[in-house]
Amino acid sequence: MADQHVVIVGAGPAGLLLAGYLLKRPGYRVSVFEQRSDPRLTQQVQNRTFPISLQERGRQALRGIPGLEKAVADRSTVCNGTIMHQASKKNRVIPRKTPSLMIDRLQLVVVLLKFLSDQYSSDQFVVQFDCRCTGLNPSAQTLLFQQAGEVVSHAYDVIVGADGAGSKVREVLTEQVNFPCEQTLIPDAYKSVFLNQPEDGIQLAADKVHTWNLPNNVRMMLVPQGNSQLNGVLVFKRDQSPIAQYTTKEEVLAFVQENFPRFGALMTLDEAAALLSRPVAKITTVRCQRFHEGSNILLIGDAVHAVSASIGQGCNSALQDVGVLNQLLDQHQDNWSQTLPEFSAQRIPEVHALRELSDYSFxxxxxxxxxxxxxxxxxxxxxxxxxxxxxxxxxxxxxxxxxxxxxxxxxxxxxxxxxxxxx
Incomplete structure (x- = not known):
């Protein structure tokens, strides 16, 4: 039997993990298309990235591919709790019983790309960046991409939309067939923050997430990256950025030093300038009533169940999607027409419950x-x-x-x- 060609739209953590699971199975070749540039070739400070906490659900999915969890852990920080910093300096420590792996999202993508590229030849696995999906023809089983100014068509046997909350695959399905889906902008937005700790200063604990909340729902979260770097986010109410009124890097630095003094002590004028110029990232939640269309179109992760980042489960649940899909492919001997409806049936109650937990736990x-x-x-x-x-x-x-x-x-x-x- 000829290899099944699976096209995955989106080279995020879930899309790349799925590529790894499929390549481990006999009879598959995988092509991954991503509209963004190759993260291995771009500077991190140019990206709207954020730290991810990998807990048991996500780590179980990584364990399904031998050696992958270790590869991710080697580039992660082991975190066993949170420190809530306060102006009074009476910091509150909330310990965790089970450690998490803290890793920047783009770093996780880079690890997955290297892992797959080292193991599989270009005959089995291809990933192309700067390719924007523009159309889908289910009857002809072709996808259209805009690449280097040209529109290119790619055939598929199975297509998986892993292209995030703004999924083009989902958008096309919504236009072409009855694919009910609701999208909601959550009240929060964020800007990415990158800081470095000097070797001779007071160090923030390397095994804790660090947070600082202000009374007006403005907060900053920082995660140590296993070296001197801290990656995090400045979170605020949508359309109410606390630094929108400022025009200079000096003003931004003064704001951070006044409101988050422990974090502000680590901020440089260069980072203040970068923070000022970075775009505001708004967060969209997505809720769909099914995750598949027909016998060979599937959506996973944020493409069908994006949630608020308030309890850090978006990536974990997306990776869990992949683990569940792999189990169902085992159960149905790679019969996708049987696998996809059962995948929807199993995952929908779980991710709808996650939506409630994400919106109303804190x-x-x-x-x-x-x-x-x-x-x-x-x-x-x-x-x-x-x-x-x-x-x-x-x-x-x-x-x-x-x-x-x-x-x-x-x-x-x-x-x-x-x-x-x-x-």
């Missing part, structure tokens, strides 16, 4: 934030003393276990409803 109401911290502390004690009667706290179930999102939601539906009513 409150915006100031008084509910105090209750949230109190609940975290008390529930951990009760769970330690009476584990059968008191389940772990919501965040502990999300971060430290692989319990299905739907079960986490069932256990903590009361808290979710309370936050939702106060929103």
């Amino acid at each position: 409150p915006r109401n100031r008084w509910l934030v105090f209750e949230f911290i109190l609940r975290l502390q008390v529930s951990r004690l009760l769970n330690r003393w009476f584990p059968k009667q008191f389940p772990p706290f919501l965040f502990d179930l999300v971060f430290d276990s692989d319990l299905p999102y739907s079960e986490v939601l069932d256990i903590h539906q009361g808290w979710i409803n309370k936050v939702k009513q106060a929103s």
Whole structure:
């Protein structure tokens, strides 16, 4: 039997992981097309990237390919908690029972690209950048891409849209067939931040995520990268950037030093200038009622279930998509027409539950934030003393276990409803 040609649109973590799973199976060749430039050839400070926390769900998916989790771990920082910095200098430490791997998104993509390129020849695996998907013809099984100013057609046996919240594959399906999908801009937006720690200064803990919240829903999060670098984000209400009023790098630096003094001590004028000029990244959530079309078109990850980054599960759930798909291909002996409907049926309840957890786990109401911290502390004690009667706290179930999102939601539906009513 001739090889099945799978075309993956989107060279993000989920698309590249899927390429690795398919290439491990007999009878596949894979082409990946990405509209952005090759991240191996661009400077990080030019990109709108962000840190990713890989927990058990995502790491399980990586383990399905021998050697891949180690390759990612070698470029990651092991994180075992969060430090919430405060102006009073009374920092709050929230430990994690199960360590996470913290890695910048683009660094994760680079690791996956190297891993695949080292293992597979160009006859099996091809990845092309600067290729923007412009059209899809399901009857002819062809995709159209704009590449170097020309429109190029590529045939496929199976197509997988892994092209993010702004998915062109999903957009075309919505136009051509009844593919119900809703998109929502969340209240938050962000700018990427890159800082370096001097060797002779006071060091931020290398095994913790560092956060600093201001009263007006402005916050900064920084993640150590295993060297002197810290990557993170400045988060704020959409269309209310706290630095939009400034025109000079000196003003931006002064703002950060005044409002996030521990972080501001690490910021240079060059980074302040870069922060000022970087575009604001707005976040779109996506909710679809099915993840496939016919017997050979599939969408995964943010293309069909993008969520708020508030609990850091977007990448983990996208990688989990790939692991589930691989299990179903095993079960149905690579029969995609049987695999795809079952994939939709299995994943939709989980990612819809994740949407609820992402939107309403962490409150915006100031008084509910105090209750949230109190609940975290008390529930951990009760769970330690009476584990059968008191389940772990919501965040502990999300971060430290692989319990299905739907079960986490069932256990903590009361808290979710309370936050939702106060929103």
